[in-house]
Amino acid sequence: MAGEVELVAVAEYFQAPYGGVTFSKKDQTPSVKTKNGKMVTGQTTVAKHLSQAGKVSSGLTLEDQAAVEQWLEYRCTQVDRCGHNGIPVSQVLQELNLYLTDKVYFVTHHPTLADIFLYHGLHKIISKLTFQEKEKYVHVSRWFDNIQQDTTLRQSLQLLPFSRSSLYS
Amino acid sequence: MGFGDLKADSGLKALNDFLADRSYIEGYTASQADNVVFNALSGAPPAKFPHALRWYNHIKSLDRNALPGVKKDIGAYGVSSAGASGDAAANDDEDFDLFGSDDEDEQEAEAKKQAALKAYHEKKAKKPALIAKSNIIMEVKPWDDETDMKELEKSVRSVAADGLVWGASKLVPVGYGINKLQISCVVEDDKVGTDFLEEEITKFEDFVQSVDILAFNKV
Numbered sequence: 001m002a003g004e005v006e007l008v009a010v011a012e013y014f015q016a017p018y019g020g021v022t023f024s025k026k027d028q029t030p031s032v033k034t035k036n037g038k039m040v041t042g043q044t045t046v047a048k049h050l051s052q053a054g055k056v057s058s059g060l061t062l063e064d065q066a067a068v069e070q071w072l073e074y075r076c077t078q079v080d081r082c083g084h085n086g087i088p089v090s091q092v093l094q095e096l097n098l099y100l101t102d103k104v105y106f107v108t109h110h111p112t113l114a115d116i117f118l119y120h121g122l123h124k125i126i127s128k129l130t131f132q133e134k135e136k137y138v139h140v141s142r143w144f145d146n147i148q149q150d151t152t153l154r155q156s157l158q159l160l161p162f163s164r165s166s167l168y169s
Numbered sequence: 170m171g172f173g174d175l176k177a178d179s180g181l182k183a184l185n186d187f188l189a190d191r192s193y194i195e196g197y198t199a200s201q202a203d204n205v206v207f208n209a210l211s212g213a214p215p216a217k218f219p220h221a222l223r224w225y226n227h228i229k230s231l232d233r234n235a236l237p238g239v240k241k242d243i244g245a246y247g248v249s250s251a252g253a254s255g256d257a258a259a260n261d262d263e264d265f266d267l268f269g270s271d272d273e274d275e276q277e278a279e280a281k282k283q284a285a286l287k288a289y290h291e292k293k294a295k296k297p298a299l300i301a302k303s304n305i306i307m308e309v310k311p312w313d314d315e316t317d318m319k320e321l322e323k324s325v326r327s328v329a330a331d332g333l334v335w336g337a338s339k340l341v342p343v344g345y346g347i348n349k350l351q352i353s354c355v356v357e358d359d360k361v362g363t364d365f366l367e368e369e370i371t372k373f374e375d376f377v378q379s380v381d382i383l384a385f386n387k388v
Binding site for chain 2: 101102103104109138141142143145146149150162164
């Protein structure tokens with residue numbers, strides 16, 4: 001299941017214990033019990049909890065944290081909803097491509113939760129692109145190719161091929 | 170090998186092209202390779218090299234001396250670094266060289282090869298390029314017997330392009346008083362294609378119903 005793979009990736013990347021995460025039978029919503037006994041529910045919330053509970057400190061400033069949060073929201077409201085009768089895929093890719101023009105990672109200079117979430121969210125979309133389209137969104141492709149090389153982040157997802165051809169440029 | 174002069178535009182352009190679909194100089198993490206190339210730059214690349222500038226800013230933010238990996242000669246990085254220079258670097262790394270003398274021979278052979286290659290390229294550059302030409306015979310069909318065939322031929326011959334020369338033409342009767350125009354032309358393959366010709370001729374839609382390629386011969 002896609003949601004689980006993603007949470008495992010988050011947990012492993014931040015070296016947080018994954019054990020407590022359960023999925024509701026009704027709609028597969030994940031939830032986890034925090035240290036002080038409260039339950040947190042929802043994909044993004046659980047992921048955020050895992051990223052903070054881990055041994056790896058994210059070391060983000062408040063501004064960076066806010067930026068990460070905005071990208072998590074972008075993933076839920078834009079990436080997850082693009083396709084047939086929602087937002088056009090090309091629009092999302094174009095936006096991301098423009099944003100990544102001068103960046104290696106989404107926020108700061110190392111991978112954050114935003115990169116993990118967008119990588120998992122975009123995998124399905126990018127796997128359907130032709131080489132020519134990947135070339136068109138070259139910044140997204142570069143970022144994606146870089147992220148997917150980390151096996152902790154990729155987990156069981158397929159390694160997607162990227163190849164530049166002078167044919168398309 | 171390498172990027173050339175990284176303080177000049179030509180080197181920066183090579184670096185920019187190289188980084189278009191890569192985040193780092195080597196592999197998928199920052200390494201000493203990035204540090205070496207970073208230090209070879211005279212400063213931040215200008216905005217017309219967006220990929221190089223993005224990479225520069227990213228590397229600048231990292232602790233460059235703490236990056237993993239071993240420093241290599243700058244020539245070892247870049248597009249075609251997998252070949253000779255990579256081997257040379259590998260040779261340098263070895264403390265103990267069993268075939269010391271062979272190495273010199275190799276270098277000599279390599280130098281000879283390079284000289285021969287250079288001579289070949291010079292010769293090649295002097296030789297004029299052969300221009301590939303084709304002789305095309307086309308059939309242009311009018312709408313009906315009332316189409317002015319003289320006007321049609323004039324229109325067809327008015328199509329002009331670099332590397333295109335019109336040749337002889339004749340009218341061939343089809344039946345019911347209708348004639349079709351057969352016209353030959355010689356084109357330079359690199360400059361003019363059949364698609365272009367067909368498109369241009371069918372633009373005279375007052376006269377032309379259709380265009381067919383009757384024969385296509387290399388000259």
